[in-house]
Amino acid sequence: MKTNDIILQTATKVVLFLIVLFSVHIFFAGHYTPGGGFVGGLLTSGAIVLLLLAFDMKTVSKILPVNYIHMIAVGLLFAIGTGAGALLFNVPFLTHAFGHIDLPVLGDTSLHTATLFDLGVFLVVVGVTMTIIQTIGEDE
Amino acid sequence: MSLLHLAIISPFLLAILVPIAYKLFRQIHTGWFVLPLPILLFSYFISYLSITSNQQSVTKSFSWIPALGIDFTAKVDGLGLLFALLITGIGSLVVLYSIYYLDKNKEKLNTFYVYLLLFMGAMLGVVLSDNLIVLYTFWEFTSFSSFLLIGYWYHREKSRYGAQKSMIITVFGGLSMLGGIILLYLMTGTFSISEIIAGSDEIFSHSLFVPALLCFLLGAFTKSAQFPFHIWLPDAMEAPTPVSAYLHSATMVKAGIYLVARMSPVFAEHPLWLWLIAGFGITTLFWGSFSAVKQTDLKAILTFSTVSQLGMIMSLLGIGAAALHFETVDDSYFTVATTAAVFHLINHATFKGSLFMVAGIVDHETGTRDIRKLGGLMNFMPITFTLAIIGTFSMAGLPPFNGFLSKEMFFTGMVRVLEMDIFNLDTWGFLFPVLAWVASVFTFIYSMILVFKTFTGKFQPEQLEKKPHEAPIGMLISPIILASLVIIIGFFPNIISNTLISPAQAAIMPVEGYVYDTHIYFWHGFTPELFMTLGVITLGILLFVTLPKWRRVYDFFPEKLALNRFYDSMLEVSQRASFNLTRLYMNGFIRTYLVYIFSFFIVALAATLVLKDAFKFDTSDVATIHYAEVLLALVIAAASISILFVKSRMTSIILLGAVGYTVSLFFVIFRAPDLALTQLVIETISVSLFLLAFYHLPKLRHEERMGFKMTNALISVGVGAIVTMIALSAHSNKMFPSIAQYYVENTYKEAAGKNMVNVILVDFRGFDTMFEITVLGIAALGIFAMIKLRLEGGKKNENK
Numbered sequence: 001m002k003t004n005d006i007i008l009q010t011a012t013k014v015v016l017f018l019i020v021l022f023s024v025h026i027f028f029a030g031h032y033t034p035g036g037g038f039v040g041g042l043l044t045s046g047a048i049v050l051l052l053l054a055f056d057m058k059t060v061s062k063i064l065p066v067n068y069i070h071m072i073a074v075g076l077l078f079a080i081g082t083g084a085g086a087l088l089f090n091v092p093f094l095t096h097a098f099g100h101i102d103l104p105v106l107g108d109t110s111l112h113t114a115t116l117f118d119l120g121v122f123l124v125v126v127g128v129t130m131t132i133i134q135t136i137g138e139d140e
Numbered sequence: 141m142s143l144l145h146l147a148i149i150s151p152f153l154l155a156i157l158v159p160i161a162y163k164l165f166r167q168i169h170t171g172w173f174v175l176p177l178p179i180l181l182f183s184y185f186i187s188y189l190s191i192t193s194n195q196q197s198v199t200k201s202f203s204w205i206p207a208l209g210i211d212f213t214a215k216v217d218g219l220g221l222l223f224a225l226l227i228t229g230i231g232s233l234v235v236l237y238s239i240y241y242l243d244k245n246k247e248k249l250n251t252f253y254v255y256l257l258l259f260m261g262a263m264l265g266v267v268l269s270d271n272l273i274v275l276y277t278f279w280e281f282t283s284f285s286s287f288l289l290i291g292y293w294y295h296r297e298k299s300r301y302g303a304q305k306s307m308i309i310t311v312f313g314g315l316s317m318l319g320g321i322i323l324l325y326l327m328t329g330t331f332s333i334s335e336i337i338a339g340s341d342e343i344f345s346h347s348l349f350v351p352a353l354l355c356f357l358l359g360a361f362t363k364s365a366q367f368p369f370h371i372w373l374p375d376a377m378e379a380p381t382p383v384s385a386y387l388h389s390a391t392m393v394k395a396g397i398y399l400v401a402r403m404s405p406v407f408a409e410h411p412l413w414l415w416l417i418a419g420f421g422i423t424t425l426f427w428g429s430f431s432a433v434k435q436t437d438l439k440a441i442l443t444f445s446t447v448s449q450l451g452m453i454m455s456l457l458g459i460g461a462a463a464l465h466f467e468t469v470d471d472s473y474f475t476v477a478t479t480a481a482v483f484h485l486i487n488h489a490t491f492k493g494s495l496f497m498v499a500g501i502v503d504h505e506t507g508t509r510d511i512r513k514l515g516g517l518m519n520f521m522p523i524t525f526t527l528a529i530i531g532t533f534s535m536a537g538l539p540p541f542n543g544f545l546s547k548e549m550f551f552t553g554m555v556r557v558l559e560m561d562i563f564n565l566d567t568w569g570f571l572f573p574v575l576a577w578v579a580s581v582f583t584f585i586y587s588m589i590l591v592f593k594t595f596t597g598k599f600q601p602e603q604l605e606k607k608p609h610e611a612p613i614g615m616l617i618s619p620i621i622l623a624s625l626v627i628i629i630g631f632f633p634n635i636i637s638n639t640l641i642s643p644a645q646a647a648i649m650p651v652e653g654y655v656y657d658t659h660i661y662f663w664h665g666f667t668p669e670l671f672m673t674l675g676v677i678t679l680g681i682l683l684f685v686t687l688p689k690w691r692r693v694y695d696f697f698p699e700k701l702a703l704n705r706f707y708d709s710m711l712e713v714s715q716r717a718s719f720n721l722t723r724l725y726m727n728g729f730i731r732t733y734l735v736y737i738f739s740f741f742i743v744a745l746a747a748t749l750v751l752k753d754a755f756k757f758d759t760s761d762v763a764t765i766h767y768a769e770v771l772l773a774l775v776i777a778a779a780s781i782s783i784l785f786v787k788s789r790m791t792s793i794i795l796l797g798a799v800g801y802t803v804s805l806f807f808v809i810f811r812a813p814d815l816a817l818t819q820l821v822i823e824t825i826s827v828s829l830f831l832l833a834f835y836h837l838p839k840l841r842h843e844e845r846m847g848f849k850m851t852n853a854l855i856s857v858g859v860g861a862i863v864t865m866i867a868l869s870a871h872s873n874k875m876f877p878s879i880a881q882y883y884v885e886n887t888y889k890e891a892a893g894k895n896m897v898n899v900i901l902v903d904f905r906g907f908d909t910m911f912e913i914t915v916l917g918i919a920a921l922g923i924f925a926m927i928k929l930r931l932e933g934g935k936k937n938e939n940k
Contacts, residue, residue, distance in 0.1 A: 132924075
């Protein structure tokens, strides 16, 4: 499926970054305002799907040489690792911790282990969506 | 977690490191990394001897799943320690032997040692757990690692066959044992073996007692290759010889014996226990030794011999149970059978281990194990020959080796059956010494075949693949150590009598306040046992010499044993039946599957609604409906109904998308921005997914719609109605106070978040999310596998 839609391609080049940025925002904002790893992951996958529609499968896998199956595994490791990490502090599995830390540049920032867990969710969602779309798309 | 627990799981931990060592140090044989562990463990367990030889035990508990009464309680007593020493001791020797047996350049050593370590850990777990569930878990692990090791050379058809056979039979027994464990739990309310033993008097007359006993015996008999379940063991010989020496002669097959010994205090009072164990044991002893004589493969002879010796130990344990019914337990008159069982268990491990290694050496150095091709190897392999002589003579029960002592004791135990007057032993009991004697004659014959057909006679160099020569020293060390033990125990049996045998016996037949004291004498005087041995030797030599004349006896038995044929046909029938059954309803069309799923959905939910009288429609707390909502509902309805009438697939997909987007508008109206956002993106992605899949759908002829189908119409209306009814009832039935308020109050306090939905997802119900993403991952892998790993041609069936 080689498409050659100039308008779509040009628009994609700009919109793509907006969507990805938005998804990153949504991901981090999730704890306080609507969003989170799941939606963030879906948005990122949506961006990649847009890329797929505008260009073709081969080009996209050249631009983003990511093995999505590995991405699923890494995501799961993040989620389970965050959960298991709690065991090291002698609290039940999946107990989250949070606190405020002064970071350079960013200033007073609240940090949560929940974010790490959510990052796992994010990665799994992107990995799963893209694995499915890629395998079905590549199939002749 | 104590050092003892660490010792049990240390093989598992090392198993993780082995592949890394294999990758990093290809030039060093991986076995060298593994070898220190069993040696270390052996010396560690030796240190427990001082405790157990006083017939005491050590218990270390580690809480695992306390809510279910499952604790990883490790208990070292005489019996457990004896096995632990066997496992680690023989394990060290086998690992050493395997270093020379397996070529580091040709074999996949990483997997081999991982499996071997898995087995070692699992077996230690079996013999040192006091909790039945933990024991069962490790038990299945041994079956599992045995399966992997038998199938180690998986490119051979016979290896795969043998692996599968051993798996099916031993796991069948294992599951039955699990049944027995659960029955015991129902009776006693505990999984702890010590507690069950303490309360065993109360369960004796329980109606579940006999079923539990039978379940346990099934587990023990399958694992220890008792007749008629012994058929898996000969096929298990496809494993590399170190594995045969380790798992299939010295340790794993003795797990069944361990189980019988361990559970003896619970069950042994029952006559069924005695009769079944002694009966099956003696049958196995006879059948095994009888079948061994006709084998032509060295390893096959050894296997049938193992089967027969396992039967012998089993029968001794059975007869030993009779001692509980006599007052005279302390003069060890009837307990001699149990003593003999433990003693022979040790002896068997020594001589059979060394013989397997000898067989491995012969195979390794000549390229064949067929005794018809071998012969005259004495001159080429003098050390191996000597080792073989020691092993086989001990196996045949000749002095001065340890096998002689335990065989004498075995005869003593069997002869004393004649004096027992319980459970009808006075009528049928005479069969035991008779069968024992006949089996010993056959044992003598195959032992002689093993050594003389291989090492003496005519040398046939043209039949051999390689030019025979003595094995490298590394390969000889292990059998030499074992053979030395054969001699040492033969001459000085009392060095193990009160350190290993009595403590083990104390665990098998605990008597309050009584300390077992065992003495093994070389010379008993002119007892019936001595004459039995002399008879065995005389008749054995006679029959060995005249073997070619009476060998035809075996022609009366079909070449393929009837039992094996039964197993094969059972496997084939069940495979075919399940294939046919599956084909009845799995026709390959998704629409058929959807019909099943939705029909079930309707029946199950409608039945629940009716039976529970759950349908309720209550409008008292409903908000007023706005025009916008009515409008959206109309759009959804219109879009869904139009799907039924549009002609092209493309339009259907777009209409379906319209439904989805409208739903997300609903979320916006109801102020659920999270849901709205998610629904919106999901809809977008699924529409593009649809378009991708669309490309693969078969072309519709003339873009025509499918005709009206009554069944499908009914099902779709049914699903819609049920879902609506459930939605209405779910709103109207308030069975519990809403949890919403809890989240409202605690989201910020407990989790420092303001977005309740997300906090629930990642924190309050993080477990759910974790498993959900796991399921997602599995689904993606499933789709990937289905599409990428399709069989060539697409329609090939793997059953064909």
